[in-house]
Amino acid sequence: MRRWDRIASVVVLAFGGIVAFAALKMDLGSLNQPGPGFLPSGGACLLAVLSLVYVVLSFRRAPDGEESPWPKRHGARLIAVVASLALYCAALSSAGYIPATFVLMVILFLVADPGKWHAALVKAALSTAITYLVFEKLLMVQFPAGLLGA
Amino acid sequence: MRITTSTLAAAMSIFVGALISVSAWSDEYPSRPVSLVIPYGAGGAFDITARLLASVSQKHLGQQLVPTLKPGGGATIGTAFVARAKPDGYTLVYAANSSLTVAPLLEDPGYTKDDFIPIAKITHLTYVIAVRADKPWKTLNDLLVHIRNNPKNVVFGATGIPGLSTIGHSILLKTAGIATAPPMVPFKGVGEQVLSVLKGDTDYMIQIYLGVLPQIRAKELRVLAVLDDARSPLMPEVPTAKELGFNIALNMWLSVLAPKGTPEPVLDKLSVAVAKMVKDPAFVEAMAKVDSPILYQDRRTFQAFWNEEYKAYANLIEQEGLRKKK
């Protein structure tokens, strides 16, 4: 996966650079009164140096054309799952646990088994209701009430 | 998995049942449990005393107070959550001056003092100043003289920076006329702070008495002064800072507050109920066991006290230039 290694090494180097840049702007303090930037600068600079070594190592050798790390076939499925979870996070507080989770689970079960609406609805209803009863009623986790609350 | 109509019906009925159980409530306050938001994590003085209060709530309020932990952001997340909550009396906060007085003065925590209306003060926890028992400083004055003479060779152990205890420390040094503050080592928790004083890495500490009680009882730590108006019933032999000539009263109060805009009748109902709760023998007994005195104040007395305290801290933070830069 040499080709991928090259991209990865550059990404990591960029991350290290940004952290180091931000950390060096903080107060470094002195040895007898180390400031908030003391350790972050050290850590980030070390990260930058190591990623530079990694960049060099990954570019020294020719790409050997191994399998691409990108998903070959099910990319859409991945994106659907991540996107539905992101929407769930955005909607959870205002919609409330039961409606949001029900919709999320319907989508996830449909992703798993496309076209089977009937099964997805039942499984989603069951998993939402059971987790609600177990966690909210039994274990007293307070889920957002949202639309159904006061 | 084959799905028959009956499993579908069963699933739907569970689902609908769950829906109904959240939405069923009527009109007269309080008609459903009241959430008491604790902006701290489980297990601390806040959590324990709030749960003790909640345990006697059903009897006096007619509904259960439900302690809800919302920790994070140095107690500002839970507090801000209540400031933004619907002011219907179903969301209250159990908070302290560290987040309600000091935090809004130091930075912008997402709420101000005026976003809250007090219902009652339940207790306050006094800060004490302590040293290891075998150190030569027998009185607060001994310690202060030592700090003045050797500001480089004394180390102050602190927690929660910047906060009540470090502000108190600044006042103390200022009142004593000490210009050079000794180095200050912050610790994450009371345990580490106590161990460092016991080991001798730090020389003195300021902490709520509850955190040092085990070591005081074992005579491993010595309390030099109680930073309060009155002596503590738990250590009646220890003088207050006031008696020693330092005008410092440093305590962390714990109060129940409602968001601004809560209707007056609801506030009345709540404050009457809380007044009864704090007199409930079960509550009184339990609070005694956790060494926390009940220092109840009704909403008006407490509001007046809080206004005064806020002004005093505002002046102090202004003078010391402690407000955080943007």
Next chain:
Amino acid sequence: MDLLQHLASGFQVSLLPINLLYCFLGVLLGTLIGVLPGIGPTAAIALLLPITFHVPAVSTIILLAGIYYGAMYGGSTTSILVNIPGEAASVVTCIDGYQMARQGRAGPALGISAFGSFIGGTLALVGLMFAAPAMARFAREFGAPEYTGLVCLGLSLLIYLGGGSIIKSLISALIGLALSFVGQDMFTGQDRFTLGMRELKDGIGLVPMFMGLFGISEVLINLEKTIAREVFATKIRQLLPSREDWGRAFPAMLRGTGIGFLLGVIPGGSAVIASFASYALEKKLSSQPERFGSGAIEGVAGPETANNAAATGAFIPLFALGIPSNATTAILLGALMLHGVRPGPMLMEQQAGLFWGIVASMYVGNVILLILNLPLIGLWVKILKVPYKTLFPLILLFCVIGAYSVEGSVFDVGVMLAFGVVGYVLRKMGFEGAPLVLAFILGPMLENSLRQSLIISHGSFLIFVQRPIAAACLLATVILFLTALVPFVRRKRELLADEA
């Protein structure tokens, strides 16, 4: 003998039917909480606290302590089955435990962690009985410089955590370290890297982070494959560890007990670090280190034993010093006080009856836990037979609830999702999650103790040489790094020579 007499009277207390019942309820609830991600023992104990007002002190502590060490048993279950650590101390169990499950060896993995937990818990109790005062003195030796030394030693374990290249392990660790700086600086109150988000003031939540890095990213990786193909080898060969498994696991358990107990006693040492340390030690001592990461049973046995031994060891500072070493023992301290028990240096003498009653109940509790957990293995393994197309949405829901319920925060669900994506990308690039998590946990300890030490010493690094424990730890760190790096550098040089 005095000790045996005490213990006998302790058993008299703990074997009373009512206390047996409390013990059983405690460990049962603990197991449940350990299995469910998110809700930790701290929250469960806090919830139960008011209910125990009318229960005698001994029974209360028997119940609450049962929840605490019971949770340590349950924590490994989801790590092994679905790669979601139930609690932080089980992060390391994911590495080999989950691989074992994929090879159809979930049964032995679960079995060995139940036995390991039992052995760790029980042997640490023996240590608690005989050595509590001595261990308490040892714990008191730990100040800021000693923690710095210990943390450096802990960080050197990183070398043994990664499967592949050292440089990638180190980079993962430094990313973890950088992430650990997010939040309010303890020394100045200044916000760092919070991007203006108040929710990040206390730092990134550990539970949402590792649930994302491990649980969510695993689901994402599996989703790339055709779902019809099973993720787990379907044939489950056996339910209990074989003789060969035992031969490998038993020495690991004994070493794990030792490490766990020592680190548990040190306030702030914690079960998490103990589990990482045990894993690293097993890999270092193994004659076939390459087996680690692809289902080595020692990699499950050692850490699972160590975290239980650490949980038991943590009772020493609580009982002997009155100082809690983690959030859970802090709330146990509150519970003790509510029942009129004054923890502190004199507890063991003044309230011997209570102390020995609790110790005896912990023996009983460990036996109950073992009896309870072994039959459960069959049930857990059945979960793996659920088709993945039904299982994965449930795993995701489980993660969502877990991340939410730690602090009741929707933000944490978002953090988990973000780390799920980050974890997915990192794994694609050949980076591993374990070094990142270890550095994330050790980062604040390193920063705090280093800065505290330097303030105490007025800026002199000599403090790390003058304090024997700190010096010994740092020396060990240097030796470990050298022994690990020398072969690495030599290999690289040979490689370069070959190329030239």
